[in-house]
Amino acid sequence: MPEWRCDDDTGGNGVKMTLGCVTCSVRQIEALLEHAPIDPDAKMACMKAALAGLAAFDMNLSPPAAAAAFHAKIRDLLGDEDPYRELKRRSTQVSLELFPAMKARVDASPDPLMAALRVAIAGNIIDYGARQGAGRADILESMERALAGDADEDFARAFREDAAHAERILYVGDNAGEIVFDRLLLERLGPSRVVFAVRGGPIINDATLDDARASGLDGLVRIVTTGAALPGVDGRASSPEFLDALASADMIVFKGQGNLETVIDGELDGFAKRGARMYFLLKVKCAYVAARLGKDLLDIACLPAPSEPKGHGIPLCRQKIRVHPRQSVANAFVFCRGFTSTCTAGSVKKKVAPFPGLDSAHTRPPCRQTMRCTMVRPTPVPGNSSWGCSRSKISKSLSASFMSKPIPLSFTK
Amino acid sequence: MPEWRCDDDTGGNGVKMTLGCVTCSVRQIEALLEHAPIDPDAKMACMKAALAGLAAFDMNLSPPAAAAAFHAKIRDLLGDEDPYRELKRRSTQVSLELFPAMKARVDASPDPLMAALRVAIAGNIIDYGARQGAGRADILESMERALAGDADEDFARAFREDAAHAERILYVGDNAGEIVFDRLLLERLGPSRVVFAVRGGPIINDATLDDARASGLDGLVRIVTTGAALPGVDGRASSPEFLDALASADMIVFKGQGNLETVIDGELDGFAKRGARMYFLLKVKCAYVAARLGKDLLDIACLPAPSEPKGHGIPLCRQKIRVHPRQSVANAFVFCRGFTSTCTAGSVKKKVAPFPGLDSAHTRPPCRQTMRCTMVRPTPVPGNSSWGCSRSKISKSLSASFMSKPIPLSFTK
Known part of the structure; x- marks a missing residue:
């Protein structure tokens, strides 16, 4: 039975990022950009910025911490502080x-x-x-x-x-x-x-x-x-x-x-x-x-x-x-x-x-x-x-x- | 009906990378590393190297070109020139x-x-x-x-x-x-x-x-x-x-x-x-x-x-x-x-x-x-x-x- 471990070497920030979390993060970025009102080249530029950020991210932090970081980055790039506004309204x-x-x-x-x-x-x-x-x-x-x-x-x-x-x-x-x-x-x-x-x-x-x-x-x-x-x-x-x-x-x-x-x-x-x-x-x-x-x-x-x-x-x-x-x-x-x-x-x-x-x-x-x-x-x-x-x-x-x-x-x- | 376009601005290298191709690439990297005989920290280091590579990759190249590049990078990091050898044999x-x-x-x-x-x-x-x-x-x-x-x-x-x-x-x-x-x-x-x-x-x-x-x-x-x-x-x-x-x-x-x-x-x-x-x-x-x-x-x-x-x-x-x-x-x-x-x-x-x-x-x-x-x-x-x-x-x-x-x-x- 797996345990919810408190790992002193890495812990304190919540669950650590896994390889799967990285993939999931990129998938989230893709989904966010897919519907963004910008041209394809701008979308890919955002994706590349997000990839660079993830590449240098402290993977001992949690997936939500990563999400907070890369969504903030993309919000800045999009110039939209709440890209999910309309989806949330619906x-x-x-x-x-x-x-x-x-x-x-x-x-x-x-x-x-x-x-x-x-x-x-x-x-x-x-x-x-x-x-x-x-x-x-x-x-x-x-x-x-x-x-x-x-x-x-x-x-x-x-x-x-x-x-x-x-x-x-x-x-x-x-x-x-x-x-x-x-x-x-x-x-x-x-x-x-x-x-x-x-x-x-x-x-x-x-x-x-x-x-x-x-x-x-x-x-x-x-x-x-x-x-x-x-x-x-x-x-x-x-x-x-x-x-x-x-x-x-x-x-x-x-x-x-x-x-x-x-x-x-x-x-x-x-x-x-x-x-x-x-x-x-x-x-x-x-x-x-x-x-x-x-x-x-x-x-x-x-x-x-x-x-x-x-x-x-x-x-x-x-x-x-x-x-x-x-x-x-x-x-x-x-x-x-x-x-x-x-x-x-x-x-x-x-x-x-x-x-x-x-x-x-x-x-x-x-x-x-x-x-x-x-x-x-x-x-x-x-x-x-x-x-x-x-x-x-x-x-x-x-x-x-x-x-x-x-x-x-x-x-x- | 969508066309197979030859886009003079970007073409010549095959199909261009899309946002989805980026996600798919990261998923492939995850799958490759998941079964690699190295410890989790080394796996994440490989993933970060691959992300950095993708972040700087010329996305006008094709997904196979990206795969060739990041798999070569990971093969080097793993010190294994053919990580799929056994899977291919099977x-x-x-x-x-x-x-x-x-x-x-x-x-x-x-x-x-x-x-x-x-x-x-x-x-x-x-x-x-x-x-x-x-x-x-x-x-x-x-x-x-x-x-x-x-x-x-x-x-x-x-x-x-x-x-x-x-x-x-x-x-x-x-x-x-x-x-x-x-x-x-x-x-x-x-x-x-x-x-x-x-x-x-x-x-x-x-x-x-x-x-x-x-x-x-x-x-x-x-x-x-x-x-x-x-x-x-x-x-x-x-x-x-x-x-x-x-x-x-x-x-x-x-x-x-x-x-x-x-x-x-x-x-x-x-x-x-x-x-x-x-x-x-x-x-x-x-x-x-x-x-x-x-x-x-x-x-x-x-x-x-x-x-x-x-x-x-x-x-x-x-x-x-x-x-x-x-x-x-x-x-x-x-x-x-x-x-x-x-x-x-x-x-x-x-x-x-x-x-x-x-x-x-x-x-x-x-x-x-x-x-x-x-x-x-x-x-x-x-x-x-x-x-x-x-x-x-x-x-x-x-x-x-x-x-x-x-x-x-x-x-x-």
């Missing part, structure tokens, strides 16, 4: 049109909280970084699959309990359009105690403050920005308001692969509240993340129980991987749960991912070594987990039981 | 095992020449550049599809007639393993008048002299090498023996997309015999080539009739595009036919595709401008073609008629 529009029907489905469900959670994850199909976006049919298919999939009793119980007891919840959103469906989960979690975070600036089709407003979320929850145009989270590059939210939340929900990739193997625990419960809700978008979640996508994979923290790292509990046998990796379903360390918010230094040609200097933040020493590798084998750990699939009867016996939340509407 | 082995059954199929066919041609094209599925190779099942499926597909009476008649009248045939092979199946067509064409060309050095899984020998072809036909480790053909970088073969063949058969990409929009006609008949037999491996072959893969697309050459370029007749409705682009089937100009073999200068870091200078060969002036754009609309031009599919009855009424060739065994 995603929001389609999602708002689909929202009432999905809300009705959730309200009619025997377990509205889990139904809302499934629909929210399914909305993560809208992703112009990892895929070429998703239209109405793709979104509906993703949601139907999510609602029809097997349930995970352990995951549901833990999420429900943590949600019931959390005083403050930080919900870190992902993409425009997707956040429309997050509303269903936000409503079930209780909007008054939730802070909803969006990106600090345009990056791919990730939701910004404008997108959150266009989705009507500003009338529901308090919204903050992460402070960075990064398709993920970086405590060292975060706005004070986001750091405040990190430092005070008892429960943190991260949507999407970019958030996972920057948090896992990273140093966010230095900024998050001691003992905060972390949940990662995403659709797996690449083979690398799929592989790290377990050798077999149908397996259940666990890390050490949260009740027995072994150190100050981020022991992530990969509680459940749900993949329909005929689904592609891109449609895989993942619920992950992780836990922060005993650290409290540390020193903050603005960090900008370096991209040669724009920013040639790459300075490690001074807090880095201090923070590294507070992290250890998670125990490589499952401990005495109260969550249990099984490589077999949850039986149909368990699933049926889970769906038919909802545990009402005190804070549901 | 492809040859599997193909030799499958050969007797396919030979029996061809011999039992009512039209052995066309059956042999179909099997030979189907073997083009074995391609470690465009795809991650093909195993026994992939090869068999490709061949079953090829044998079951609709026939193209016009193409068959033209190929048959040209083959019947050609005194010398140059057959430019593509990949190791694939060339085992070329034997079936070589046998039908009459080995004594055929020269079979392989690559001049290791490049991806393209067949070299060693691979041709391992396939037993040296006992069947005369074999020459192109003289270049390029997954295509470049008259200016060719060996004297290959140039002789080009200059004397009445009929030239090019296998695979790499040969197509370097010949189309290129300057090969300056080296080929006046009036030589060219045939391109390949499986389409990318969306770009698919798009250039026609907007709709199921359409029939034609260029001006060969009997009315408009100039000295390469008016290519895309005689037939065969795609099963449920096949993917990668499995598309293409027969193409083109014709060389009135040029005779021109001056030759060894050309090496530039790859920054290895070769920084990029010198246009001195014959370039002379050759450009002998090329014109093909007439952009179909002329009075004796081949006919229809966008409708060939009817089943025509296909049946074609398959049931073989026209015996005087040179078949």
Whole structure:
């Protein structure tokens, strides 16, 4: 069973770039340029600039850090600070049109909280970084699959309990359009105690403050920005308001692969509240993340129980991987749960991912070594987990039981 | 209907690199490095070197020229002059095992020449550049599809007639393993008048002299090498023996997309015999080539009739595009036919595709401008073609008629 390792030689920046991430980055650049309103020679010039940047990029940084860097470079070359503006507008529009029907489905469900959670994850199909976006049919298919999939009793119980007891919840959103469906989960979690975070600036089709407003979320929850145009989270590059939210939340929900990739193997625990419960809700978008979640996508994979923290790292509990046998990796379903360390918010230094040609200097933040020493590798084998750990699939009867016996939340509407 | 354009601003080197070709190149680099026996850091160092090379590459050159350059760079970094050696050996082995059954199929066919041609094209599925190779099942499926597909009476008649009248045939092979199946067509064409060309050095899984020998072809036909480790053909970088073969063949058969990409929009006609008949037999491996072959893969697309050459370029007749409705682009089937100009073999200068870091200078060969002036754009609309031009599919009855009424060739065994 592969581990989410904290590698002292390289870590602290999230998941490292792999060879596949390089290819994926170039594919993203191609997709972005393909529809740019410039002539073919200018497009190729942009591509060459991006290749040069990638060639000199620090591959110990995460794929979202690379995306932040090369998208910034291309935005400059295109003279367009938000090339995905129109695509995001359309995603929001389609999602708002689909929202009432999905809300009705959730309200009619025997377990509205889990139904809302499934629909929210399914909305993560809208992703112009990892895929070429998703239209109405793709979104509906993703949601139907999510609602029809097997349930995970352990995951549901833990999420429900943590949600019931959390005083403050930080919900870190992902993409425009997707956040429309997050509303269903936000409503079930209780909007008054939730802070909803969006990106600090345009990056791919990730939701910004404008997108959150266009989705009507500003009338529901308090919204903050992460402070960075990064398709993920970086405590060292975060706005004070986001750091405040990190430092005070008892429960943190991260949507999407970019958030996972920057948090896992990273140093966010230095900024998050001691003992905060972390949940990662995403659709797996690449083979690398799929592989790290377990050798077999149908397996259940666990890390050490949260009740027995072994150190100050981020022991992530990969509680459940749900993949329909005929689904592609891109449609895989993942619920992950992780836990922060005993650290409290540390020193903050603005960090900008370096991209040669724009920013040639790459300075490690001074807090880095201090923070590294507070992290250890998670125990490589499952401990005495109260969550249990099984490589077999949850039986149909368990699933049926889970769906038919909802545990009402005190804070549901 | 898109045209095979000869673009005077950029042409002469074959098809230009597109944004998609850049992504595909990086994907190839990833695939090559993925299995290289070096540590992850060394792999990433190779990737960065390749990215730097691509960033500075002359994108007016063809994808095969880029492949030749970056594979040479990576071969140097790996210290392995033929990283695909073992994969090629396995492809040859599997193909030799499958050969007797396919030979029996061809011999039992009512039209052995066309059956042999179909099997030979189907073997083009074995391609470690465009795809991650093909195993026994992939090869068999490709061949079953090829044998079951609709026939193209016009193409068959033209190929048959040209083959019947050609005194010398140059057959430019593509990949190791694939060339085992070329034997079936070589046998039908009459080995004594055929020269079979392989690559001049290791490049991806393209067949070299060693691979041709391992396939037993040296006992069947005369074999020459192109003289270049390029997954295509470049008259200016060719060996004297290959140039002789080009200059004397009445009929030239090019296998695979790499040969197509370097010949189309290129300057090969300056080296080929006046009036030589060219045939391109390949499986389409990318969306770009698919798009250039026609907007709709199921359409029939034609260029001006060969009997009315408009100039000295390469008016290519895309005689037939065969795609099963449920096949993917990668499995598309293409027969193409083109014709060389009135040029005779021109001056030759060894050309090496530039790859920054290895070769920084990029010198246009001195014959370039002379050759450009002998090329014109093909007439952009179909002329009075004796081949006919229809966008409708060939009817089943025509296909049946074609398959049931073989026209015996005087040179078949």
